[in-house]
Amino acid sequence: MKYFLSVLIMCFFALSCQSQKSVSTASTEKISPTDERPKLVVGIVVDQMRFDYLTRFYSKYGEGGFKRMMNEGFNCRNNHFNYVPTYTGPGHASVFTGTTPKYHGIMGNDWYDKESKSMVYCAGDSTVQSVGVDSYEGQMSPHRMKTTSFADENRLFSQMQGKTIGISIKDRGAVLPAGHTANAAYWFYGKDKGYFISSTFYMNSLPKWVDDFNNSGKAESYLKPWNTLYDIETYKESGIDLNNFEGGFRGKETAAFPYDLKSLKSQNGEYDILKSTPYGNSIVADFAIAALEGEQLGQDKITDVLTVSFSSTDYVGHNFGVNSKEIEDTYIRLDKDLERFFNTLDSKVGKGNYTVFLTADHAAVEVPSYLKSLKIPAGYIDSRDLKSRLTEFLNSAFGSEEIIENISNNQVFLDHAKLKVLGLNLEEVQTSIVSEMINYPNIDKVYTATTMSTAEFNAGVEALLQKGFNQKKSGDILYVYDPSFISYGPKGSTHGSGLNYDTHVPLLFFGKGIKHGETYKRTEITDIAPTMSALLGFSFPNGAIGQPLEFVFD
Known part of the structure; x- marks a missing residue:
């Protein structure tokens, strides 16, 4: 009897072990957390984008840009900045760190430093040197930003194997989002070159693919006439073309279409004129596409991060105002740039292998002189x-x-x-x-x-x-x-306040791990970085105060 009981117990133990082994084997056969992560996360910031640009120009957009993000992804319709001042430097820092100037320390684009008794620039760093050009414009780094970005946390989590690349027309739009541990950040040096440059914070010389891009003549190809993409008479979503509320370019009497950029460039900073046209966004899209190939982003199971800031929207807004034909045309053209960028992601990284979010670093006020003409206090x-x-x-x-x-x-x-x-x-x-x-x-x-x-x-x-x-x-x-x-000139728009016209910006997610939907719940700019950290399964940026938006997850 004792022998029979012993055999029975042993059989039960063996079956139990086998059952546990089967469960263990089954669990390992499921998709691992690494496989569940996107191969590439793309963080897009559209500089000075008001939320209502999504709705005002909706009928002019194609199916593959903004509409694709809305139709396939998740639209947070009541997304706001939760601090003042709403400027580019703190905006980019807050999007990617999940916190505010109170903690990340980027107080503005420039601010008065009480220790040195002087104005300092948010990305300026005299301890580094320019790479790609012999001037101070490359002396940039994120050293004034006190906290980590979610890109930094991805680098730490992956033992520095996941890449981070930051790209923008503006140095601060490339440097601050990419964080402290980025492999590279590149920004546009106009003037007599039309090059993308960097700093010794990241590298001692530009990679071959960047040199090849700079020498391709791409910037020069955009020195061409800027006219509306479609018949200007169909641009019903913006004000009249010729008015008293727009700045324009030196060398042209009126701020009205068309603009011959090649003839105007000598009086408007040479290649710098591209920054104030939709072609500045186009060359950023070109460069981001080149970076996908040059850096082999999203080509393995270790998540890479690409940050892209489209800054020409800000230059155009400052110059022409938020109700101009120029701003409408700029967004119609940006929509097409986004479409070809997303198509490239589909082909090079693969549908379902990448995740994208799109937001803005601030919005902008209607031109006060225009508001006054309508008897609105301004x-x-x-x-x-x-x-x-x-x-x-x-x-x-x-x-x-x-x-x-x-x-x-x-x-x-x-x-x-x-x-x-x-x-x-x-x-x-x-x-x-x-x-x-x-x-x-x-x-x-x-x-x-x-x-x-x-x-x-x-x-x-x-x-x-x-x-x-x-x-x-x-x-x-x-x-x-x-x-x-x-506190600004009488023409063009600006930003900086805590009012809705400056705080209400788009927030779109789409791609791997994101469901289709929308919400009118209030979301805040500091929620973005924790949301991406939660999606990727690692620690929030060390100063983050936002919360993951779990309702966007699939």
Whole structure:
């Protein structure tokens, strides 16, 4: 009997082990987490893209660009920036780090540095040298960005095997998204060259495929007439072509189609003129396609990251405004550039093997002079007059205007050492300036750094200011203009505020791991990086404050 029980137990144990082995074998035969990841993630930023460009120009788009992303992917229709200031540098940094200037430290495109007592540039780095050109334009790196990007986390997760390449017309649009560990970042040097360049932060010489591209004559091929792609009479989604609200190009009397770029280039920075036309986006698409082949991106099971920033939309918007024929034509042409880029991804990486997201670094305001013509409250702030009035007040109240070190980016920086010499209390001076400035025309709100550091705001522009406030880097006073009032010229558009016209931007996902759908739930720009980290199965960027948008996953 004991023998029989022993045999029975042994048989049961053997069957149990076999069952566990079968389960184990079955689990290993399933798709592994590595196989579930896309071979390539492409992060696209369209500089100065308002959300309503998706809807306004929808009928003009083809099926393979913006519409493909909407029809095959997921559309977040209520996506916003959750901080001030809405500029290019902090915008790109926030998209890819999942956090705000409060943490990543990119305070603007340029900002006043309280340590060096000088203005600094978000991507500027005097410790590196230019690669591809003999000038300062290549002295760039992400060293001022304090946190990691999701591309950095991909590199760390893959033991530095997954590649990261950043591409843009603008240096900051290439450098900041690619992060600290990127294999390369490339940006466009116009002037007399029309080349893509880099810095010694990444390499000591350009790869052969980049040299080949630069020597191909591609930039020169775009020095041609810019006319509307379709009959201008069909451009019903924008204002009249000839008006008083647009800048235009030097050498041409009117800001109206067509533009002969070859004849205008000598008065508009040579190849730099391409930046302010849709052809600047086209050459970025050309270069991104060349990078797919040159860097063999997405050709193995280890995920690569390609960041592409289309910046010419911003130059065109600043020059001609958000209601111009020029901006409409620029987006119609960008749609076609996206289509051929996606088609190339299909052929080189393979449908179902890559994931793409598309968003913007900020949006833009309607030209205030145009709004005024329609009796909508809008206008312009004279920053020189503001400084003059504030200086007069300081002389009267404290006997010295020298207590101000700098005024920039809607902030006042005080000289703390001078305050001590004069025996003045910092908080009392701050409060006095707030009480003074709030009475200035078209100044809507004014706050002290002390308030930003000690109070907690959960809504309104105050909360946006606080997420953009960095205790070590921000000024002593922060001020906000009235809606649609800007410190800018009377022609063209700009951005920077916390109002919907600057914060509401597209957010589209499509490709591997993304389902088809849309939402009107509020999403925020800082949710993008955690979403991509969750899709790829690794740690969020180290300063990320956003949350994964789990409803976009398939």
